[in-house]
Amino acid sequence: MAQxxxxxxxxxxxPRKWVLLRGLxxxxxxxxxxxxxxxxxxxxxxxxxVELAGNGFLHTEETPHRIEVAVEQLRSQVSFLQQKxxxxxxxxxxxxxGLIGISMGGMIATRWAQMYPxxxxxxxxxxxxxxxxxxxxxxxxxxxxxxxxxxxIGGADAAAIEHxxxxxxxxxSTKWSTILSKYIEFQKQHPASFKNFIRQLRLTSQVDFxxxxxxxxxxxxxxxxxxxxxxxxxxxAAAWNCxxxxxxxxxxxxxxxxxxxxxxxxxxxxxxx
Numbered sequence: 001m002a003q004x005x006x007x008x009x010x011x012x013x014x015p016r017k018w019v020l021l022r023g024l025x026x027x028x029x030x031x032x033x034x035x036x037x038x039x040x041x042x043x044x045x046x047x048x049x050v051e052l053a054g055n056g057f058l059h060t061e062e063t064p065h066r067i068e069v070a071v072e073q074l075r076s077q078v079s080f081l082q083q084k085x086x087x088x089x090x091x092x093x094x095x096x097x098g099l100i101g102i103s104m105g106g107m108i109a110t111r112w113a114q115m116y117p118x119x120x121x122x123x124x125x126x127x128x129x130x131x132x133x134x135x136x137x138x139x140x141x142x143x144x145x146x147x148x149x150x151x152x153i154g155g156a157d158a159a160a161i162e163h164x165x166x167x168x169x170x171x172x173s174t175k176w177s178t179i180l181s182k183y184i185e186f187q188k189q190h191p192a193s194f195k196n197f198i199r200q201l202r203l204t205s206q207v208d209f210x211x212x213x214x215x216x217x218x219x220x221x222x223x224x225x226x227x228x229x230x231x232x233x234x235x236x237a238a239a240w241n242c243x244x245x246x247x248x249x250x251x252x253x254x255x256x257x258x259x260x261x262x263x264x265x266x267x268x269x270x271x272x273x
Contacts, residue, residue, distance in 0.1 A: 023103030027056020054196030113213035
């Protein structure tokens with residue numbers, strides 16, 4: 001059956017508003033047009049991306065030491081969470097939202113869902129890692145030295161940094177030529193710092209994945225991820241007893257390599273959960 005543009009025909013299991021969280025040293029900028037895509041395809045009311053302090057547009061700020069502080073800062077960026085509740089609603093009510101987090105963004109989204117169980121009704125993790133996995137699966141060893149080298153270079157060689165990131169997180173080289181120059185220019189204007197990189201690594205160790213978030217959960221993973229082991233996603237899904245779907249060719253940056261596949265998996269999940 002063909003879908004209509006009537007929002008009342010959208011899957012009712014969905015929260016109507018979603019928040020997108022990017023990963024280690026990545027910006028909301030790197031979602032590109034994914035927010036628009038998913039809002040249109042799933043007929044959602046609102047989709048927003050947030051920016052962790054120390055990344056992208058907030059690159060001059062320091063990443064918090066505590067993940068709970070990071071969650072509160074990110075929540076403050078979401079306008080529909082900050083709007084005053086209508087007088088027709090109970091003053092204690094909060095809008096139910098969905099969170100989509102990739103990599104470290106999935107870890108922060110998990111802590112958000114743990115802290116605000118009445119607020120987050122749906123959680124989607126993409127190529128995320130967790131305390132359930134050893135460090136050599138959370139970041140594959142082949143990336144240690146090259147990543148450290150690029151971060152120590154800093155903004156001095158934006159082209160080298162972005163070429164490294166793109167070539168290690170995307171398996172669809174046909175897209176590189178159209179976005180690499182944009183990524184380089186963005187990195188020049190919003191350079192990441194080594195200090196914030198270390199702070200963000202520390203944040204990732206503060207989430208207890210043995211505490212299962214409330215609500216609906218979905219894990220999406222790329223079998224050909226060359227940055228984080230796919231076993232990390234397998235362990236999260238097993239621990240949470242939630243659905244997991246695998247893309248067979250995409251890389252770590254699934255929203256770049258296979259955005260339509262992500263949307264289709266979320267749509268399918270909404271119909272069976």
